[in-house]
Amino acid sequence: MVVERLQLENFRNISYADVQLDPHINVFLGKNAQGKTNFIEAIWLFSALKSFRAVKETDFIRFGEEKASAILSFKAFERSQTAKMEFFKEKKKELTLNGAPLEKMSQMVGNFCAVLFSPVHLQLITEGPAGRRRFLDLALCQLSSRYLTLLTEYNRILRQRNAALKLYGGNLQKLKGLLEVWDLRLAQCGAKVMEIRSRYIKDLQQQACEIHRQLSSQKEELTLRYVSVCENVGEEEDIASVLEKRLKQKLEEQVRFGITPAGPHRDELDVRLNGRAAKLYASQGQQRSAVLSLKLAEGDLAGRKIGESPVYLLDDVMSELDETRRSFILEKLCGRQVLITCCDDRAVDSARVCSFGVENGIFSKNL
Ligand SMILES: Nc1ncnc2c1ncn2[C@@H]1O[C@H](COP(=O)(O)OP(=O)(O)OP(=O)(O)O)[C@@H](O)[C@H]1O
Ligand SMILES: [Mg+2]
Known part of the structure; x- marks a missing residue:
């Protein structure tokens, strides 16, 4: 399973982002409080259907805005698919898969799957x-x-x-x-x-x-x-x-x-x-x-x-591990898609990865 692209609008501190991901290792680098975990959280929502931070759904909406949206383009079972989630101040959230509205969140189960590892x-x-x-x-x-x-x-x-x-x-x-x-x-x-x-x-x-x-x-x-x-x-x-x-x-x-x-x-x-x-x-x-x-x-x-490997979301964990364990993880996850967030680029060998800078909710690809 591979996330190809994530588009966010007014999702937490991210007013707009359109990020194309690499099928292997993606690293999100940025100082504290820039939006790295928010990005991971948005992807996680499509798999777990709720956040790993105890929140009300209206918390996803950027302060002062009326709605937030997240569009996930992913490849699963050899098919490119799109799921969209919208959160509103005044009404229930809406979820669509490949354009069709889903009445219950449980209908999303099994379509997209991620595994999250965060300090919590x-x-x-x-x-x-x-x-x-x-x-x-x-x-x-x-x-x-x-x-x-x-x-x-x-x-x-x-x-x-x-x-x-x-x-x-x-x-x-x-x-x-x-x-x-x-x-x-x-x-x-x-x-x-x-x-x-x-x-x-x-x-x-x-x-x-x-x-x-x-x-x-x-x-x-x-x-x-x-x-x-x-x-x-x-x-x-x-x-x-x-x-x-x-x-x-x-x-x-x-x-x-x-x-x-x-x-x-x-x-x-x-x-x-x-x-x-x-x-x-x-x-x-x-x-x-x-x-x-x-x-x-x-x-x-x-x-x-x-029948397919999930997407691995490693939020803030690499810098806490010693070198041997870091390379063990990357070796173990070789061939699967991994998203890693960290504050400094020493945590991951930068030659092997696709890296993004995150600053004040803005994502840019590091060349
Ligand atoms: N609904 C919202 N509207 C606007 N900003 C928000 C909203 N919810 C959270 N934020 C802000 O988003 C910012 C970034 O949060 P995030 O957890 O993504 O940071 P981070 O880059 O992962 O930082 P760290 O390295 O400390 O983990 C925080 O300052 C937080 O206050
Ligand atoms: Mg974080």
């Missing part, structure tokens, strides 16, 4: 389990609209169940009657989400472990484990009924805290280096490398699933 991803190791669940969900939602639908449905039922715990907590009899239906649906839907996650983590583990061995010169073993109710399900049982049983336990406690105690929203992705929890024992450099291995593995799996 370091939280993947250092912070709590919610970030790791988000990582899994985002990777899977980009690959499967079925997963996106299941997860949306699961979250909807979960919200209703939690609301019922609060609303009818004083009347356990009535609450039990209501939960009878919701627990069954929640368990069925949750079990499917868990099965897909569990399969994905097995593949991710294999791929990430191999990459990490190479990245660490055979010194470190990266292991991943999906910690969930479904881990201890015996052969005769199915995940849905085990989960449903868990939902029925300790109802008084559930009412007191207003939370549903088990299900995909409580699961964890355990990341270990040489058998020890990466969050607690890994050095900063090791944590960064572990995230990098996970991200590269995510890209490999995405490529395998959709």
Whole structure:
């Protein structure tokens, strides 16, 4: 998959840009706060359908303007395609693919795929389990609209169940009657989400472990484990009924805290280096490398699933890595399209790349 061109109008600090990209390595060089991440964010939106910075969609519109637009011309499945996104102050965003309006964002899934690695991803190791669940969900939602639908449905039922715990907590009899239906649906839907996650983590583990061995010169073993109710399900049982049983336990406690105690929203992705929890024992450099291995593995799996390599967006990560790791990445991504942002040109060997200068939202090709 290759981005051929990106046109932006009034997107964040970029009033107008029309950038033709190289199918291999593209480097965006500029001082802080010039618009490099904004450019990456615009491309990312076409893949993830939401930003990696927690924002309202109107934040994309340049201050003082009424609308913002982004047009992505890309080549996928041997076909040149165009997707367009428009954001408005006063109405919902509009998305078209090859000229046809898409009613739901999920219709874009599988058409364009990018993998993003930015400093926010370091939280993947250092912070709590919610970030790791988000990582899994985002990777899977980009690959499967079925997963996106299941997860949306699961979250909807979960919200209703939690609301019922609060609303009818004083009347356990009535609450039990209501939960009878919701627990069954929640368990069925949750079990499917868990099965897909569990399969994905097995593949991710294999791929990430191999990459990490190479990245660490055979010194470190990266292991991943999906910690969930479904881990201890015996052969005769199915995940849905085990989960449903868990939902029925300790109802008084559930009412007191207003939370549903088990299900995909409580699961964890355990990341270990040489058998020890990466969050607690890994050095900063090791944590960064572990995230990098996970991200590269995510890209490999995405490529395998959709049949084409995704576009790699490396925002602000090269300058933090040592020379050996930088060249490992570029070698590993050889033949794929990569966009790299950085503040100084020492981060990437400039002879091999197409480079752009970014200043105050204006992009110019460096010759
Ligand atoms: N809606 C908006 N309208 C105008 N400017 C905006 C809007 N949203 C963000 N900006 C500005 O865009 C500027 C560039 O942001 P960006 O994150 O792209 O910088 P960057 O080049 O990646 O810098 P760094 O090297 O520090 O990461 C920031 O100064 C930010 O305040
Ligand atoms: Mg930036």
